[in-house]
Amino acid sequence: MAKIAYILLCHKDPDAIIKQAERLTAVGDYMSIHFDASADLAHFTRIRDALKNNPHVTFATKRIKCGWGEWSLVEATLYAVQAAVDAFPRATHFYMLSGDCMSIKSAEYAHRFLDDNDADFIESFDYFESDWIKTGWKEERLIYRHWFNERAQKKRFYAMFELQKRLGLKREIPADIQVMIGSQWWCLRRQTIEWVLDFCKRRRDVMRFFRTTWIPDETFFQTLVRHLIPEEQIRSRNLTFLMFTDYGMPVTFYNDHYDLLLSQDYLFARKISADAQDLKRRLGLLYAAKGVQFQISNEGRSLFNFLTGRGRIGRRFSTRFWETESTLGRERELLIVVCKKWHVAKRVLERIRQTTNVPAIEYVFNEEDTPLPALGGIEKTLGKRTRHRRALMRMLFDYFETDKLIVCMDPANLDLLNDFASDRSTTRILEIECSFTDEYLIGHAMRVGLAGDQTSMETLQRLLPTIRNDMVFESDAIRDAQFENHGRMREQALPEDNADVLAQFLNIAPEKAREIAQTDYLFAD
Structure with missing residues (x-):
């Protein structure tokens, strides 16, 4: 029977993290937590003290200061994954989560789903051929080196980019890998995770390459899994239900979304509002429930597009x-x-x-x-x-x-x-x-x-x-x-x-x- 080791990347709300860890491990699953090193140390101490006696919880061996779009997010994930592999030899699957995620199915349903589907679930589309990147940089993310954070050090970020561009300092992508792209919220089998960790130790050239790419959390695991695992064993989708607005912001779920979330063909949802206490309570009870039957209709995305589209009146583009x-x-x-x-x-x-x-x-x-x-x-x-x-x-x-x-x-x-x-x-x-x-x-x-x-x-x-x-x-x-x-x-x-x-x-x-x-x-x- 499947046993899941949840890889939790978080940086705030220690009380919610403690509750999430207690809920997900109460039925026999595991959790490895990476709490951002740039966050409040007192918050991390509170989490460790609350969970130190829980044998199903471990912590990343090293805390990293994480920044959006940086290699630090991948590095933090690898530390948390390694800790989970070492601490939980009975874990069969490793599932990426954030502090804003919550289960929308019971543990019984999730375990049965993974038992019935012997595959790795990770969005993995060809980086150059797919239209996964809608706007902004594409090739530039890879062929130039990025040492600075675009949000925290904007001037340095773009100055180094322009300098490399003027001097023609493009670099080659490692010849034997095909860069893939997709969501960072994956669920991988134990053997796949072990192969990825072994690859990281053997292929320092690939690690050097990804360390200075931009937004590597959308490409690193997606590329390595495709490189290591036969295509027929990969499902190019994630198991976490998430949607984005037209402005690229994640859709937030509230108390009145309970029925909609349960009807989606996913195991988790992101992101749940911090204020949706009733939704969190109901979903928390659901995970430990037995014998629950789920009616999967999967209309969430079309329903969201329909409801948000009501406010758009008139043409978006001028007539030709x-x-x-x-x-x-x-x-x-x-x-x-x-x-x-x-x-x-x-x-x-x-x-x-x-x-x-x-x-x-x-x-x-x-x-x-x-x-x-x-x-x-x-x-x-x-x-x-x-x-x-x-x-x-x-x-x-x-x-x-x-x-x-x-x-x-x-x-x-x-x-x-x-x-x-x-x-x-x-x-x-x-x-x-x-x-x-x-x-x-x-x-x-x-x-x-x-x-x-x-x-x-x-x-x-x-x-x-x-x-x-x-x-x-x-x-x-x-x-x-x-x-x-x-x-x-x-x-x-x-x-x-x-x-x-x-x-x-x-x-x-x-x-x-x-x-x-x-x-x-x-x-x-």
Whole structure:
């Protein structure tokens, strides 16, 4: 059975560290602690005194003053790992933690998971080929030497960089290693850890190289594990659930995140707020619990992106010049059916096809598999269609040899509606207003990845008002745009009223509009 030695790097909050060590070792696991040498000595003394009689706790043989982005973080980890290897011969796995991490599964679940998955869990992506580094330096982290801390000694850090650059003092990466990159929060098997420690003793050239790289905690273990362990024994993911905001800051979890955290496919979460005392209490009790069943839905990231994205209104980037300067054609009419329930819009479109000769295309900017003619590649992906929307629509007008065309769009496509409405052509918008039951909203949340089959009903009930308000917001935004030719069909309206709107939208006789509006299954779910 798996026994975990937790490698804890910390620098503050001694009481929380003591509680964390007591919780994680109470069920038979181990912990090796490195407490930053630049932190308060009294705090370290308090931790040592509180845990000195716990045989499942040890301390790094040497304390290092750690700085973000420095080799010192890796060095501190190695000292803590070596102490754990020496002190705990029965440990089968070594798991990196910080003081802000907490378990989100029981020890029973964690041990069974590691027993069932004989592999090393560490994010490990090719340094140069992957897009793990989104902005900032890439090659410069490795080929130049970095002796100073960018945050503490900014002037010296950049002065030495510029000097090396001017003098052409680039260096070679050790020839036999492929540099990898990933999160520092890993879980490695004992044999892997022993091989890494042995490699550190044998390969002083590699150690010298990494000592002066920048942010080596994202590359050192990731590179060595890939170098030493067969690929099929590595899972390129970590077991600690963490997310970052658009500004590169870690997302913090609070008391009301308990259910969300338990449903994620991870063993730990980072980072837990120091003020989330109830969350810490509940998670602490959970680790020692027996027989707990976990429903894994794993919707955390998509849910976070959905909720944080509500505040972003408008375009992030300016429209490309070939879009703004082009036009669909002054004599053409683009008719847009806007509806959140795509199946309702598709039924309306089908009835329009049956009663008119106007070409109609379904959600061309929302569904990748919308049937489209071959248009030279512009139709291949949603990204291309959206970027070159006017060019795409001109080609569709030409393909169908028509001056009137109908398409469907989701209400979220406000930027597209604004763009087409500003064109020299005539644009008419038909918004179809539907009723949304709780059952429909739950299904919608599952379809778009905000929830899964295992998401608890409590979580869904808390999510439903946000989804409902989001749909109301999208409809209000369309109305606030005050489009010149904007009509609305309503599920709750009489067929006669909807027929009037349809007749104006399609510019057809009232009798034909009534044929469409009186279809009894239009709004059925």
